[in-house]
Amino acid sequence: MNDGNDVSHERLTLSADEMRRMGYRVIDMLVEHFEQLGDLPVAGGTGRRELERLLREPPPEEGRPPGDVLDRVGRDVFGNMSHVDHPRFFAYVPGPGNFVGAMANALVAGFNPFAGAWATASGAAEIELVTVDWLRDICGLPASAGGTFVSGGSMANLTALAAARHALPEGDIPRAVIYASDQTHSSIDRGARLLGFRRDQLRTLPTDEDFRLPIETLRNAIAADRAAGKRPFALVANGGTTNTGAVDPLPELAALRDREGLWMHVDGAYGAAAALTERGRRALAGMELADSVSLDPHKWLFQPFECGCILLRDAQLLKETFRLVPEYLRDSDLAAEEVNFRDWGVQLTRGFRGLDLWMSVQVFGLEAFRAAVDRGIDLALLAERRLHGSPAWRVITSAGLGIVTFRFTPDNRAERELDEINRRIAGECVAGRHAMLSTTVLRGRTVLRLCTINPRTSDDDILGTIERLEIIGRRIAEG
Ligand SMILES: Cc1ncc(COP(=O)(O)O)c(C=O)c1O
Known part of the structure; x- marks a missing residue:
């Protein structure tokens, strides 16, 4: 029976000293990570069986010393x-985070603001x-x-x-068609499906030789759909495709x-x-x-995962799309100028996501x-120059x-054989754990x-990696 002096909460609490010790240990681990990153193998991880052996257990009934848990x-x-933040991680889209962003997220986890409502976290x-x-200003939006x-690009695309x-009349939804190029990220396809669009409501159009969506192709597709009684309604354009960086x-x-x-x-x-840059603009x-x-x-602005952003030309539309005020939330439904971000997207309970970017820009400056x-x-341009310098490569x-995308083409082999050689080059490079790239x-x-968006990558990281790829390629081709 609870006599009012129950102390069970103390069992979920560390003393101030223990908190400091644990916190300093965490900071030490992070500083070590940031300091040693470039010397570590870029790729790592062991098989499922070994990880099961290391980590599978029932939840321990008795607690363990925080230091032991952190060691593990x-x-x-x-x-x-x-x-993904290693200077020689070139695969997919790297995640070159930064320490200030990490500290911001530690603060957010500790203070745990409820960032869905103004009333609970107006500062956030x-x-x-x-x-x-x-971000709106960087994109040049009004x-x-x-x-x-x-959480990231997938959720941003779904939200958009x-x-x-939502802006489409209900009756038009079954006839609606979305247009996108064959280079568009798969999250658009997934988002359309989640929103209940049928497969045939996403029109995937072929790209030109530069992997851009040709206007003429789009115009013709729209005309054909209109003639067939469809309702063309959305166009997804790429501001940098994942495959090649193409901009429609x-x-x-x-x-x-x-x-x-x-x-x-x-x-x-x-x-x-x-x-942000002249060339990018x-x-x-x-x-x-x-x-x-x-x-x-969390991609090219160097923040920890998960930091994505969706921007709308007419911000109010987000509210019109998502806002619902059940009776248990009416108390916190405040004046119009006080924003409840729960009304602007899918999440009610949401973490405070922008602090990492805000604090990083405060500390380092936008420049x-x-x-x-x-x-x-520049790093991708350097890679391209190096590749052009060797006849074994085709950019x-x-x-x-x-x-930059490229292919090892040492001699006049069949394209299909070159496919296999290039796959093996990537596989062997990754297995060597020195650099990570993808096909x-x-x-x-x-x-x-x-994909060379990590500013901590050196010229030698680029040149050395291509050198290594070439050596691997020659060995495979000769073998
Ligand atoms: C162009 C593009 N869109 C969307 C996404 C999905 O983003 P996320 O993985 O953050 O959900 C990516 C991921 O690489 C991307 O490159």
Whole structure:
């Protein structure tokens, strides 16, 4: 029986001294990680059987010393991972986080603000409003635009499609068609499905030789759909494709959008941050005309996962799409100027996501971010120059927004054999754990791909990696 002096809560509490000791240990682990990263193997991890042996157990009834638990986490958990922030991690889209962002997230976890409502965390909401507006300005969207932080590009794309669909009359939904190029990220397909669109309501259009969506192709598809009684309603344009960094012809697409009455979403999850730089802004010209833009600070703005952002030209539309006020939330339904971010997206309970970006920009300054993004663009250009310097390589797509794709073509072999050789080159390189890169398939052919957005990557990291790939390639080709 509880006599009012129950002390069970103390069993979930550390003393101030214990908290400090544990906290300092965590900081030491992180500092060590950031300091030693470049010397660690980039790829790591062991098989399921070994991890089951190390980690499978029922929850312990008795607690263990925090130091022992941290030792285990450092060794068995974080010792078994590929480092997406490693200077030679070039696969997929790297995640080159930063220490300040990590500290911000530690603070957020500790203070645990309920960032869904102004009433519970107005400071957090104001920081998110301010930081979203910074991103809006980077994208060149007007002051009427705004948005919200979400978990990443997939959720940003889903949120944009939901808002676009909300703007469509209910009766038009079964006839509605979304247009996107064959280079569009799979999260658009998934988002459309989640929103209840049938497969045939997403029209995937072939790209040109530069992997961009040709206006003529889109125009013809829209005309054919209208003739068939369909309702063209949304166009997804790429502000940097995942495969090659291609940017669709945004100004022309926006003009077509105006004529056809479409919603234009720009998926800039990975690429939009490049608009911070002069070269990126030129490449992304027209993004500012979009109805919505996805931009992930956890990609090219160097924040820890999960920091994505969806921006809408008309921010109020988010509220119209998502806002529901059940009786148990009426107390916190406040004045219009006080934003409840729970009304702007899928989540009610939501963490405070923008603090990592806000604090990083405060500490380093925006110019440091601009220089870091520029560096990523330069690194891909360096890789391209090196590849052009050797006849064994064919550059498939030149370094656009920090991505270069290429293929080992030492002699006149059948394309199919080259596919296999290039797959093996990537596999052996990754198995060597020195550098991590991935392959992709372009026009049916397997190519190697470097995504170079980590500003801590050195010129030697790039040149040494290509050298290694070439040595592996020659060995395989001769073997
Ligand atoms: C262009 C693009 N869109 C969307 C996404 C999905 O983002 P996330 O993995 O953060 O959900 C990615 C991921 O790489 C991407 O490159």
